[in-house]
Amino acid sequence: MRIRSITGLWLGRMTKWVLWALGRKGTSLPGLVAARVAPRLLEELLNQLSTCVIVTGTNGKTTTTAFLYAFLNDGEAWLTNRGGANLQQGLLAALLAKSDWWGRLQVKKAVLEVDEATLPKVTAKFHPQAIVVTNVLRDQLDRYGEVDLALRMLSEGTRYAGTALITNADDPLAMSLGLGRPELTYYYGMTGVVDTTARRTDVRDGAFCLICGRELEYAYFIYGQIGAYRCPEGHFERPQPTFAGRWERAGRRLVVCEAEPNTAEEFTVESPVRGVFNQYNLLAAASAARVLGVSPKALRRRVQNFAPPTGRFQVFPGAPERVLVLIKNPTGANGVLRALEDDAAAKAVCFVINDDDADGRDVSWLWDINLEEFIPCSRAAEWLCGGTRGLDMALRLAYAGIERTQIRVLDKLAQVAEVSADGVETVYILSTYTALHPLSDLLKEVANRG
Amino acid sequence: MDRSLRFVHLFPELLNLYADHGNMAVLVGRARARGFAVETVAVRLGTELRIENADLVLLGGGSDREQVIVGKELTRYREDLLSAIDRGLPVLAVCGGYQLLGEYYELPNGERVPGLRVLEMTTRAGRNRLIGNVAIEWREGGERKTIIGFENHGGRTTHEYPPLGTVIKGFGNNGRDGKEGVLYKGIVGTYIHGPLLPKNPHVADRLIRAALRYRGQDDTLSALADDLEWRVHDAVLRQICGEK
Incomplete structure (x- = not known):
């Protein structure tokens, strides 16, 4: 291996140590430095x-x-x-x-x-x-x-x-x-x-x-x-x-x-x-x-x-049970909604929409989610929205036929992790990429508290 | 009095890249909320476009491949479209649909894909795509309002008509002259999607009023409860203006 590559490798490893010392995971930065x-x-x-x-x-x-x-x-x-x-x-x-x-x-x-x-x-x-x-x-x-x-x-x-x-x-x-x-x-x-x-x-x-x-x-x-x-x-x-x-x-x-x-x-x-x-x-x-x-x-x-990766129908036990699911594009989201229809439980559905680079900064895809046909078969009692573009999602839901007064907009992810409602057995949290890991951590905390 | 409106969506199966059907949902929703009977017609590839049955036309954006197919198809209707537009037919043309109204789209190799030549306007492919949130200032009847959304286009468009608005944040038509979109008779052309109308209900109402005038009717519209729309508009505007 060439000297230059070994230098890169060492710098990458040092970056990883620094991140580890700072308590961060470092899935990409060491590689970025080395590259x-x-x-x-x-x-x-x-x-x-x-x-x-x-x-x-x-x-x-x-x-x-x-x-x-x-x-x-x-x-x-x-x-x-x-x-x-x-x-x-x-x-x-x-x-x-x-x-x-x-x-x-x-x-x-x-x-x-x-x-x-x-x-x-x-x-x-x-x-x-x-x-x-x-x-x-x-x-x-x-x-x-x-x-x-x-x-x-x-x-x-x-x-x-x-x-x-x-x-x-x-x-x-x-x-x-x-x-x-x-x-x-x-x-x-x-x-x-x-x-x-x-x-x-x-x-x-x-x-x-x-x-x-x-x-x-x-x-x-x-x-x-x-x-x-x-x-x-x-x-x-x-x-x-x-x-x-x-x-x-x-x-x-x-x-x-x-x-x-x-x-x-x-x-x-x-x-x-x-x-x-x-x-x-x-x-x-x-x-x-x-x-x-x-x-x-x-x-x-x-x-x-097989260990299900973070946010792929990741279940957090409790009353209500909370399930975290990644959505990032309309076809994926439609597939997730079909899977939700299969669940006969009384549910709350919470969309967490961020618009950072890793989420896609353009949120127009929310209009390509087939909510109009999901809503009548959803058995959802509650509709919630969060994330940096939660309001955009609220407007989308309003156009899909949910009463405007029935849509709750949550400002903080911590509120999302604690959503519950009367008679709701399962809260489905459908989240874009950058909110997924923070939500998973928060949901673990909430589940551990019991 | 005739209280009906007919909105025509051109090639929704091809020009749907940026959820343009959201624009139709808003036009229909806001017209019905005022008591109009709205009929929507989707003109698909291979079906006849009867422009005399349209009070408003929606033309969205597609991928380059789809754009070329639509351009060829619409050439057949060019004369009909021109005369209707001349009489004030409102047209909302977004992104690829907007470019299509011009004379041509020049590819990086110099080849020119012909447009419908409805407007004296040309588009040239740039080196990079102009992508990001966009906010513009729109003046209508002495009033200043903002329009917000997202743009993502490789083409740089130039023309001498009044623009839809002047750029506050983002690139607009070409990233140089500070103009975004075009206003010409009933045409509203723009690169802004998101989709455009849900978060900009004032633009939707402008189009509905134009449709009523085109039918020779009174164009006054009652106010609607659209606090949610304006909450989203204001939140996104704040976010855009806070960006570096």
């Missing part, structure tokens, strides 16, 4: 890995990564970037934590969550064994401009033919990454979950043929633009998935049918997560683990090691 001094440090560390799987896409990266981390854990040490620090500095910080003073990695296997825009930068100088793509949806528009741009970056980042690509058959945009890539491309998709709650009016960003621009025809929608589609001109259609999942909602399990050239084999995994979008995360991770040679038996056992 400033040594721009090639990241690739030098990555290239020491013997096995690496990258998870990318718009929604579900963190949960899919957590599933893969559980599935791949074969007793040997694996490293991962927990907490969603998925830009270059976050990756670097995760790798630095497992390297010695001379820049030698002590752990040779990694599951890494990588941001869509960071992916091409990472894969330009490093080829992982596999890349898993969750989906390509409308995210924080002010970050990348447009969905088309995110797709271009993913396409560039997954071009290397020696890397296995595991991508979503049911999402026309994610699927398109596999076109013209005949080798080492695997599709996963759901069968038999014709979700009757999928709404025709949801935002759909990829619902047009990328070749002729015609609106895609759908046999059914599962959520967002995800479903069984085909171009009316025959340019492309949903491929037969290599890994076809069937979600048995009542039994809380996922049955995966694996299509080999001549045979089809089935295996079942207990699903510890809620919502159809989360079953996709489980299916994506199980498919990738199979591609990497993990046996169905090991998958069934290791799924029990």
Whole structure:
């Protein structure tokens, strides 16, 4: 390793100590410092890995990564970037934590969550064994401009033919990454979950043929633009998935049918997560683990090691019980709302909307959440809003049909963590990224107080 | 007296990048609250646009790819649109829709994507996108009011018409001349989304009044209880003006 890289590494480590002494976690700053001094440090560390799987896409990266981390854990040490620090500095910080003073990695296997825009930068100088793509949806528009741009970056980042690509058959945009890539491309998709709650009016960003621009025809929608589609001109259609999942909602399990050239084999995994979008995360991770040679038996056992990441339906016991859920874009939020409809409990729904850089500074996406159709089936007794743009959300709720006098706006996150109301069994707190970790800490405190 | 209004949303399935349907919800909500029977028509790709059935037209923004499709489709209706606009048809054109009203959009390689040539206005792609919260000052009938929202555009637009407002914070049309948007007859063109109308109800009412005049009706509107709208407006304005 070059002197410059070692200097960068040392500075990064010192930063981490300083942060630790100050009582901070430091998921990105040590990496930022190291990268400033040594721009090639990241690739030098990555290239020491013997096995690496990258998870990318718009929604579900963190949960899919957590599933893969559980599935791949074969007793040997694996490293991962927990907490969603998925830009270059976050990756670097995760790798630095497992390297010695001379820049030698002590752990040779990694599951890494990588941001869509960071992916091409990472894969330009490093080829992982596999890349898993969750989906390509409308995210924080002010970050990348447009969905088309995110797709271009993913396409560039997954071009290397020696890397296995595991991508979503049911999402026309994610699927398109596999076109013209005949080798080492695997599709996963759901069968038999014709979700009757999928709404025709949801935002759909990829619902047009990328070749002729015609609106895609759908046999059914599962959520967002995800479903069984085909171009009316025959340019492309949903491929037969290599890994076809069937979600048995009542039994809380996922049955995966694996299509080999001549045979089809089935295996079942207990699903510890809620919502159809989360079953996709489980299916994506199980498919990738199979591609990497993990046996169905090991998958069934290791799924029990899955630890739900912060704010992915994170439950804080109490009366009322409080559940923290990340929302960051309309399709993700719509998926969360569908999962809430499945819960028959009397509930309060609290939206915490911040507009820092990591949340997306443009809050217009709140108008793309399909609240109009959620409200009548929500069984919600209380509506609350918080965060720096809580008032914007209150206005959005008013236009969706909630009486203006029925909407409470909370000024402080501490108030959000203590929300309760008569007859409410569960308070769902739907929060954007920057409020998530502070809320999780506050909710832990409240739950511990009992 | 005829108390009905017809609002036409052009290509909502394509031009929906910045939740522009929120603008329609506000126009419909505020017109219905005054007792008007409102009919909304969504003109989708491949369906006929009958401009004589519109009292107000909404044109949103889409991705570059979608923008080109819409530009081609609308060329067929250019003459109809021009004559209706000349008679005062109100049009709310946001972002990509705003650019489309001009003569052309010049790409970085010098290629010009033709616009509808409704306005003598041109747009050139800039090196970086102009992104962020925006606040402008709007004068109408001697009154000064603010308009707030979010902008995110690569194009720099220039024209000699009166602007929608002058920039207090943000970039506006091109980041140079301090102007944001355009006002021409019934047209309100702007880069501001958020969406524009929920937090700027005064702009919504201006459009509704223009629609009433276009139909040859009395354009007085009763006041509505919109304290929440103004609370959000003021809070966001304070936040924007506090930004560095």
